[in-house]
Amino acid sequence: MVELGNTTIKRIGLLTSGGDAPGMNGAIRAVTRSANYHGLEVVGISHGYRGMINKAFKTLESKDVSNILQQGGTILKSARCMEFKTIEGRKKAYDNLIEAKIDALVVIGGDGTFTGAGLFAKEHNFPVVGIPGTIDNDLYGTDFTIGYDTALNTIVDCVDKIKDTATAHERLFFIEVMGRDAGFLALNGGIAAGSEAVLIPEIPTSYADLKSYLANGYRKSKNSSIVLVAEGEKEGGAFNWAKRVEKDFPDYDVRVTILGHIQRGGTPSASDRILASRLGAGAIEALMDDQKSIMIGIENGEIVHVPFTKAIKNQKGVKQQQLDLVKILSN
Amino acid sequence: MVELGNTTIKRIGLLTSGGDAPGMNGAIRAVTRSANYHGLEVVGISHGYRGMINKAFKTLESKDVSNILQQGGTILKSARCMEFKTIEGRKKAYDNLIEAKIDALVVIGGDGTFTGAGLFAKEHNFPVVGIPGTIDNDLYGTDFTIGYDTALNTIVDCVDKIKDTATAHERLFFIEVMGRDAGFLALNGGIAAGSEAVLIPEIPTSYADLKSYLANGYRKSKNSSIVLVAEGEKEGGAFNWAKRVEKDFPDYDVRVTILGHIQRGGTPSASDRILASRLGAGAIEALMDDQKSIMIGIENGEIVHVPFTKAIKNQKGVKQQQLDLVKILSN
Amino acid sequence: MVELGNTTIKRIGLLTSGGDAPGMNGAIRAVTRSANYHGLEVVGISHGYRGMINKAFKTLESKDVSNILQQGGTILKSARCMEFKTIEGRKKAYDNLIEAKIDALVVIGGDGTFTGAGLFAKEHNFPVVGIPGTIDNDLYGTDFTIGYDTALNTIVDCVDKIKDTATAHERLFFIEVMGRDAGFLALNGGIAAGSEAVLIPEIPTSYADLKSYLANGYRKSKNSSIVLVAEGEKEGGAFNWAKRVEKDFPDYDVRVTILGHIQRGGTPSASDRILASRLGAGAIEALMDDQKSIMIGIENGEIVHVPFTKAIKNQKGVKQQQLDLVKILSN
Amino acid sequence: MVELGNTTIKRIGLLTSGGDAPGMNGAIRAVTRSANYHGLEVVGISHGYRGMINKAFKTLESKDVSNILQQGGTILKSARCMEFKTIEGRKKAYDNLIEAKIDALVVIGGDGTFTGAGLFAKEHNFPVVGIPGTIDNDLYGTDFTIGYDTALNTIVDCVDKIKDTATAHERLFFIEVMGRDAGFLALNGGIAAGSEAVLIPEIPTSYADLKSYLANGYRKSKNSSIVLVAEGEKEGGAFNWAKRVEKDFPDYDVRVTILGHIQRGGTPSASDRILASRLGAGAIEALMDDQKSIMIGIENGEIVHVPFTKAIKNQKGVKQQQLDLVKILSN
Structure with a gap:
């Protein structure tokens, strides 16, 4: 563990949630190896928020994320979890994290994932950073989402x-x-x-x-x-x-x-692998820098931090001009 | 034109019919270039049998089939044709071929195509050779069909x-x-x-x-x-x-x-391109060798000639043993 | 022809030059169809600047650019041209354009292409717009280059x-x-x-x-x-x-x-096709808007205009931080 | 273990040797699951013949070969082994197999692999069956080799x-x-x-x-x-x-x-996966049927048994006719 802005974070929980997207594994790899590089431990949590409630915890080391960069899906699995939508469920999840000495969380997913993450972070004053992973590209504050x-x-x-x-x-x-x-x-x-x-x-x-x-x-x-x-x-x-x-x-x-x-599915494109690698490294840097309740994004080629609320509620929007381009080019 | 078994064939009509299959273009290329190599002309007929009835004829030369080997679909198009299912329709098609001085036919397609080809060949004593092109692989007498x-x-x-x-x-x-x-x-x-x-x-x-x-x-x-x-x-x-x-x-x-x-769709696999190339060349050789009403196939790596009737009516069949393999390997 | 900022442009010359890049065909299609949509004619010039000197001109219409979006290479071909590096060569090229009533030029290529384009534009006060097409991504002022x-x-x-x-x-x-x-x-x-x-x-x-x-x-x-x-x-x-x-x-x-x-080579990626489509449309809009001696780029998702000189001479640069990422992630 | 022709085989050693080929993993999966299905154990041997000498043995179960069908390379690794080229080396390997209660061997590789397998089998009267895995397709007695x-x-x-x-x-x-x-x-x-x-x-x-x-x-x-x-x-x-x-x-x-x-490298083609699956299952059937010192091949769609000596020494050969086809089609 290196001495940085935040000296308290030692062990980071990591999960994927919501619809899976190609490139999530690249983000898992980048989070794990960046954390290890900076002396932090990573605990993989299976099946999204369900795994927080069920204590599906397992330490991830560098070699555990070898050869996953090129694989679609997510080695941490994903699932829906109704219980985490309740205050009681989130409390149970929190108690489990504390018990396992996990002191920060990185969640990879889309707007549903970040909504849950935002509530959890607020209720328990827990450091959570999000990585945008969804094929729909419908999150505000990042040019592209993983997948x-x-x-x-x-x-x-x-x-x-x-x-x-x-x-x-x-x-x-x-x-x-x-x-x-x-x-x-x-x-x-x-x-x-x-x-x-x-x-x-x-x-x-x-x-x-x-x-x-x-x-x-x-x-x-x-x-x-x-x-x-x-x-x-x-x-x-x-x-x-x-x-x-x-x-x-x-x-x-x-x-x-x-x-x-x-x-x-499918092996992630070059661009998704690069995006996942940069966002994963960025998430660890953000945590070490005392950031919380933010999504890591990339805008104009640079890492940015976007509050969960802003990432979810705002709209990137589609311009009429882009629809017109379809018409012009098919003319 | 070279002097061979059949000295009468000078101009060959070529069409694709039925559901299209990746590799049909490779067969079109091989028929055209093999024919040209042997001094024979090729007339492309658009939209399958409909083109025979509508006189949709156009000479194909070597350069017309450049850079199509790697393309899915068929540059000659395909279509259904109800009129060719009637005696009158086939008579009209025959008259058009005679008028265009086409004295043999190569048809690329599946069982429906060969059924029509068989009738046409019989009614008008016209040399027709078939090339098996269908993704279903359901023709007898060839290990594989194009596509x-x-x-x-x-x-x-x-x-x-x-x-x-x-x-x-x-x-x-x-x-x-x-x-x-x-x-x-x-x-x-x-x-x-x-x-x-x-x-x-x-x-x-x-x-x-x-x-x-x-x-x-x-x-x-x-x-x-x-x-x-x-x-x-x-x-x-x-x-x-x-x-x-x-x-x-x-x-x-x-x-x-x-x-x-x-x-x-999609670019044809290596295997389909090789199959199409060999079958196309084989079709021209068969015509020069006075063959008619046969499908060109490949069995055990060698070119074979299969009567239309046999190719259509017989069944390759699936063995219980193969189904068992699925079960064994997923066990 | 529509009445816009520049009422004088009626016929646009279009060429690809330098090393080819997948997506150049998409740009050719977009320039042609956007121009046609706005009532302008496009003349394709073969083999880069050599075609300007050799009068290798041929009108491009909407259907001429059908089904090229998915093809690598460039239907307009590319070549080196020593003669265009001389004042005399460029004068000859200019005379040929004037003779052919071509009153603006779109060039697709890299820094060598834009260097020539800049000189030509300056010497003959001729409207030239560039589209960045090179697999090296080494042009300043655009997030990415085509290919x-x-x-x-x-x-x-x-x-x-x-x-x-x-x-x-x-x-x-x-x-x-x-x-x-x-x-x-x-x-x-x-x-x-x-x-x-x-x-x-x-x-x-x-x-x-x-x-x-x-x-x-x-x-x-x-x-x-x-x-x-x-x-x-x-x-x-x-x-x-x-x-x-x-x-x-x-x-x-x-x-x-x-x-x-x-x-x-290879079929262009989705991202390169979109980039090529947007840049091609952007080039026509820029010409209609009286722009000249600029490269069309995309920064932060928006079309930008970058003077040739700036696009060529400046460096995007690579940051040490990015090299560090390789080390961290392979650790 | 089922009662079959050979009641003595209970535990089968499995290795890949020589240049790796896409589809080897499919054969590893098929051997393992077919053996398990028939009540036999499989012991994976790492790094080819070197693993026999170094006792690099590890039991393979059904789940160990999950999700490898689509992966290039070989999970058992491959390597050259000079020691196995000596009588002493092969003796040592034999002693290790006996010690580990391995009573038959399946080797996946090319002619070098089968040469070693043939010697080993003869010297120690040990049942060995080979599966042809090489991208070169240069083994006699099978239409195609894996890869x-x-x-x-x-x-x-x-x-x-x-x-x-x-x-x-x-x-x-x-x-x-x-x-x-x-x-x-x-x-x-x-x-x-x-x-x-x-x-x-x-x-x-x-x-x-x-x-x-x-x-x-x-x-x-x-x-x-x-x-x-x-x-x-x-x-x-x-x-x-x-x-x-x-x-x-x-x-x-x-x-x-x-x-x-x-x-x-690369994910194996459909055809290579099917070939590997059938050959792998065929190897187990052959061992249960008391076969030894043979390569499993597929000719004309059917499983065949080819003595090692015949598979290595004979030549499939290339026909002049096939070279001519290149010329005809490029004409």
């Missing part, structure tokens, strides 16, 4: 494949991607894969507009058309849109694909 | 990704893959990806057996379970099985993914 | 593969990656792939330090060690370092791999 | 990437691939990637022929040319050929890439 870039590449790879067959048969595909409240994957997947339109929760597209985009492509005798639909889009998802279009364009050969859970 | 290996790799890549997230959350996934009448993709995908069970049309698995496999895995505290389901499986597909299991194992977290059309 | 993310992913994919065999045989690999003056690929590739050390031109590593890193890993009985070496590293490249280490650590099994040109 | 298909796909992926940049700059690349005595990777890689020529040990290509192929491609104004060179080619490798060509074709822009060890 987003990998999921985007998976989507683009899948749409490329579907385009091959769509073009061979001159078909129109509605492809549904993840994103319950955020359209980042659909929007940027659509730009990257060259889709005709994207349908996202933040800025609804009218059916009239969609029809005009499609008619435009069709008129120019495009070989195929792709529409990306975010899971959280308000009009009922890929199947509903497909049905409406089929009715109005009987000469279109319309198909639907729901990409599903393949978006959550 | 099967690529689709298998796509499936394995997707299941690997799903396993990452399945393991992180300890879930059971039912994953539906293509194969209306044939379980090759599900069976071998299951072996390659390490699934707990596969459900295929050829050899039904009883619900009791499935339950015992799953219980077995669960008992051994496996981290996740994967069941691959062929599209044509008789009990109602992935969603139905998932519902039954959810009811009987309330503690399982069950999910379903339908892989869909991503299985049809 | 860098794809090259980084290729490197990481290769190092992952080499790690498999390195671990099986407990070997030490020196892997040389591209980057004549810039160590970004080596540094971030090293972080992303979990290497023991990186050797880059900007911040030399002493042999003594390297030895201590390796001895450290060896002492902890690591299964394998990877050192990434930038092409432009000052001590003589991967082979030289390997020789020195072999001498001092006779028990190490040392190997060398030069990744070479595979780093320049 | 070959994955290496072939890696090569094709790399050549595709290089083609992107080769085409952008209109260059000629000599690409050297693995294969000391066998040209399978170069030959089939060349067919699959669409190269202009392949240079292999089995059938030398004269410099005059190579020049004519290149001149032919160049005359037709191909955009790029690729020549694949097997490591074991007799004329001195990729660099030598490149030098000669550069001298004779000063207008060619010639480059060389040595693919190196990336060919040994």
Whole structure:
């Protein structure tokens, strides 16, 4: 243990919570090795907050995180935990941490994870630092969240494949991607894969507009058309849109694909591994620097500290201009 | 044009028909360049048999097939054609070929394609040679069909990704893959990806057996379970099985993914490119050798000629032993 | 043509120059379609500046850039051109542009490309806008250059593969990656792939330090060690370092791999496609807005305009802190 | 333990030896789980034959081989062992096996591995079964060896990437691939990637022929040319050929890439995983069936038993016809 701003932290609990995201293992590795480098111990907590309540604790050492940088998923597992949503549950978790001499916490996850972390930190005046890990990229205060870039590449790879067959048969595909409240994957997947339109929760597209985009492509005798639909889009998802279009364009050969859970897995992209490595190291530095109740983020290439409340409640937002880019480039 | 067995063939029509498969472009390239090498002309026919009826003919030269070996889909497009299923339609197609001085035909596709080809060849005494192109691998007389290996790799890549997230959350996934009448993709995908069970049309698995496999895995505290389901499986597909299991194992977290059309696209695997190259060259050699109404296949590493009727009607079959292997290896 | 700030631009010349980078095709597509959308014509110029001198001009329309977004390389080709380095060469190029009624230029490339562009623009008072396309990421004023993310992913994919065999045989690999003056690929590739050390031109590593890193890993009985070496590293490249280490650590099994040109190709990553799409659209907007002699960049997620001189001469720089991260994470 | 042909085998030693190959882990998994399924124990031996001499023994159970099917390399490690090449070394190894109550051996490797296995089996009348694992595909009696298909796909992926940049700059690349005595990777890689020529040990290509192929491609104004060179080619490798060509074709822009060890790693292809699974299960069945001193292979889709001597000494051979195919298809 080195003498730094905070001399009291000796043992750090580490967990992953919520939907898993490729790159979480890279963050686990970076937290563990940075802590070890600075003389701090790390205790891995399995299955998210459930593990805090169940005392699923196990010391993590440097060699325990060898060869996980390239693996999707999370070696610490993830799970939902209703009990941690109660004051009693969090108290029990706190008692367990104290008993195990854990004096700080690093949590890797999304907004649900940080909401719980914020409450826990406040109730027990416990140092907690968060690392943004979610494929949805829907946290404020960081340019990207861990997993987003990998999921985007998976989507683009899948749409490329579907385009091959769509073009061979001159078909129109509605492809549904993840994103319950955020359209980042659909929007940027659509730009990257060259889709005709994207349908996202933040800025609804009218059916009239969609029809005009499609008619435009069709008129120019495009070989195929792709529409990306975010899971959280308000009009009922890929199947509903497909049905409406089929009715109005009987000469279109319309198909639907729901990409599903393949978006959550796979070896993390270079960018996600770098992000995870930097954020993990940043979390340990923040704790050593007496920071608490903050998310570590990267903005403009630099590590930033964002209060949990700000990270969760604010919106990155999608600009109309970005939706316009899809239209311009598919024109 | 070289003097060979058949001195009458000078111009060969070439088409792709039925569901597209990765590697079809490699076969198009090989047919074109082999024909050119031997002094024969190739006329590309767009949209399968429809193009024969619509005179969608265009000469293909060596440079037209540059840089297509690595592309999924088919540059000649594919389509269904009801008219070719009638005697009149096939007569019209024949007249068009004669008018365009096309004196032989190479068709790339699956059993539907070869059924049409067989009728056409018989009615008009026209030399037709078939190249097996279908991801389902359901043609008799060839070890593999073009596209099967690529689709298998796509499936394995997707299941690997799903396993990452399945393991992180300890879930059971039912994953539906293509194969209306044939379980090759599900069976071998299951072996390659390490699934707990596969459900295929050829050899039904009883619900009791499935339950015992799953219980077995669960008992051994496996981290996740994967069941691959062929599209044509008789009990109602992935969603139905998932519902039954959810009811009987309330503690399982069950999910379903339908892989869909991503299985049809993507850059062809090395093996599919080699197969397509050899079969395409083999088709031209067969025509120069006066062969007709046959499919070119590869068995035991050697080019073989299989009568259309035999290729379509016979069954490769799946052996119980192969299903047993899934069980043994997941044990 | 729309009435905007600059009413005189009607026809835009477009070229790629210098080393090619994955994503250049995405920029070509975005420039073409954005220009068309705004009523401007685009003339593709082949083989970089040589094409300006040789009048290798060809109008690009929307359909000419279909299905290139996913392709590596550049459909406009690239080449070196000594003649353009002379005043006379640039005068000839200018005369050709005027003759072809081309009244603005978009150039995609790196620092060499922008140096030529700057001179040309100044000498002939000609509107030129640059798009940063180079895998080296060594231009100032943009967070990333087109191709860098794809090259980084290729490197990481290769190092992952080499790690498999390195671990099986407990070997030490020196892997040389591209980057004549810039160590970004080596540094971030090293972080992303979990290497023991990186050797880059900007911040030399002493042999003594390297030895201590390796001895450290060896002492902890690591299964394998990877050192990434930038092409432009000052001590003589991967082979030289390997020789020195072999001498001092006779028990190490040392190997060398030069990744070479595979780093320049491949389908562009999602991130590179998005970057290329935004920069291409941004270049057209800048021209319509009377901008000239600038590079379009993206900083903090927003489009920025950077004078050529500033983009070329300044240095992004590598921080010691980033090199330290490699050491901390491999500890 | 089940009562079968051989009632004496209870505990099986398992090792990997020689150059590692992707898919070896799949074979380790299949051997372990098949053995367990049939009531036999498996003892993993680390670092090949060295582990037999050093008593590096560790029982392998079902869960020890979870999640290794998708990993390159070998969890049992591999190494060279000079001592095992002596009678004394093999005697020591034998004594150690007896002491550890290991009564049969499964070895995964190539011809060097089987040579040692054959001697050991003969000297000590010990049941040994081999599984062919080598990327070179140079064993007789099996259509494919484990790792070959994955290496072939890696090569094709790399050549595709290089083609992107080769085409952008209109260059000629000599690409050297693995294969000391066998040209399978170069030959089939060349067919699959669409190269202009392949240079292999089995059938030398004269410099005059190579020049004519290149001149032919160049005359037709191909955009790029690729020549694949097997490591074991007799004329001195990729660099030598490149030098000669550069001298004779000063207008060619010639480059060389040595693919190196990336060919040994990576997640195994679907086909290699299936092969490894079937061979691993087949090895256990063979031992239970009293077989010894044989390699398990697959010919025509069926498991076969091939005496070690036959597998090593015979040659699969490359046919002139296959080399011709490269020429025909690049024409």
